[in-house]
Amino acid sequence: HMAEALLSLRSISAAYGRIQALCNVSVDVPEGEIVALLGSNGAGKTTTLNCISNLVDCTHGEVRLAGERIDRLGSDALVKRGIVQVPEGRQVFRDMSVRENLDLGAYLRRDRAGIRSDLEAVYTMFPRLKERQHQMAATLSGGEQQMLAIGRAVMARPRVMLFDEPSMGLSPLLVEQMFEIIERLHREQKITILLVEQNVQLALAVSSYGYILENGEISLHGPAARLANDEAVRRAYLGV
Numbered sequence: 001h002m003a004e005a006l007l008s009l010r011s012i013s014a015a016y017g018r019i020q021a022l023c024n025v026s027v028d029v030p031e032g033e034i035v036a037l038l039g040s041n042g043a044g045k046t047t048t049l050n051c052i053s054n055l056v057d058c059t060h061g062e063v064r065l066a067g068e069r070i071d072r073l074g075s076d077a078l079v080k081r082g083i084v085q086v087p088e089g090r091q092v093f094r095d096m097s098v099r100e101n102l103d104l105g106a107y108l109r110r111d112r113a114g115i116r117s118d119l120e121a122v123y124t125m126f127p128r129l130k131e132r133q134h135q136m137a138a139t140l141s142g143g144e145q146q147m148l149a150i151g152r153a154v155m156a157r158p159r160v161m162l163f164d165e166p167s168m169g170l171s172p173l174l175v176e177q178m179f180e181i182i183e184r185l186h187r188e189q190k191i192t193i194l195l196v197e198q199n200v201q202l203a204l205a206v207s208s209y210g211y212i213l214e215n216g217e218i219s220l221h222g223p224a225a226r227l228a229n230d231e232a233v234r235r236a237y238l239g240v
């Protein structure tokens with residue numbers, strides 16, 4: 001792990017009332033890489049992403065972007081610095097058109113030419129969204145809404161994307177497509193990605209490094225290929 005981390009969590013802790021959700025979690029996401037954050041239900045994965053997005057307060061520790069502390073910034077300031085979370089599920093604006101949802105992703109930008117070319121890039125990546133650009137988001141299938149949520153995040157021109165279980169609820173074919181899209185965002189748009197996933201095998205296949213959360217603590221971390229071959233990981237998460 002030689003590369004300088006673009007996004008860095010240093011010993012963060014978080015709690016919901018008396019429930020300690022995270023304890024001393026440290027995670028490094030080097031620029032231009034995909035890092036997987038894995039673990040079973042309730043391990044604290046979503047809480048970790050929400051600490052980065054400042055939707056949950058850290059009770060301890062720091063979050064840094066390119067060395068600068070960001071753990072007290074509001075959501076607009078985070079988006080301006082290039083951190084965008086793609087939430088779990090399909091949180092699109094149902095009563096707005098596909099196009100309006102995408103335009104909203106760029107609400108803090110003023111570079112009209114850049115916005116236009118990013119819209120074209122999103123439509124190239126998701127031809128379905130272009131075909132349906134004037135339809136209400138509510139009329140899209142679940143998978144299409146997931147694509148729209150990603151497209152909207154891309155419209156913010158992020159440096160770092162935080163994905164919360166992007167494959168959840170998708171058919172096996174769409175799961176494959178989802179992982180291809182994540183690889184394309186990484187390869188073509190050079191976006192740095194922190195990926196929370198239940199699908200451990202696919203997540204490790206696209207990632208360079210992985211962390212495993214158990215009961216709010218990092219129990220294991222290492223290069224993705226090493227984790228994929230680790231006996232304990234295979235038994236606990238790959239069902240072998």
Ligand code: ATP
Pocket residue numbers: 016019020021039040041042043044045046047048
């Ligand atoms: P999942 O994969 O099921 O979403 P997760 O790894 O994302 O799980 P978190 O959602 O971060 O886990 O939850 C971590 C712990 O914090 C769990 O014990 C959960 O019950 C608890 N928790 C999460 N959100 C809240 C909340 N708003 N209020 C109280 N407890 C919460």
